[in-house]
Amino acid sequence: MGRLSTHVLDTVSGRPASGVALTLDLLAPDGSRRRVTEARTNADGRTDQPLLSGDALTPGTYELSFAVGAYFRGLGTELPEPAFLDIVPIRFGIADPGGHYHVPLLASPWSYSTYRGS
Incomplete structure (x- = not known):
């Protein structure tokens, strides 16, 4: 059975990012979007x-958006206004509905990276 999961890591502290708000949208070819779910990471950053x-889990183009600005502000990190990174969107495709798609986010107030995990 296919599934989509995520994990957020705080690269400043070297720990999982707990309490990060995120949204998942399904994008249509005409540019419209439909909100699929909203969630918040737990103590393990998942x-x-x-x-x-x-x-x-259906084939299509999706966008995960992570509220990293609010997360770092919540930790007391001083950020400029506007923050360099506030909402981090990751747009990706799902081709195989039977596959496991894992989309991790490694983030700091100044950078982020992602990859297809397992």
Whole structure:
């Protein structure tokens, strides 16, 4: 059974990023979007449940958006206004609804990276 999961790591502290708000949208070819889910990371920097699984995981283009600015402000990090990074969007495609898609985010107030994890 396919599933989509995520994990957020705070590269400043070297720990999982707890409490990061995130949204997942499905993007249509005409540019419109449909909100699929909203979640917040737990103490391990993951969501408690997969973002999508089973029949809900369909082929398409998706966008995960992570509220890293609010996360770092919540830690007391001084950020300029506007913050260099506030919402980090990651747009990706799902081609195989039976696959496991894991989209981790490694973030600081000044940079981020991602990859397809396992």
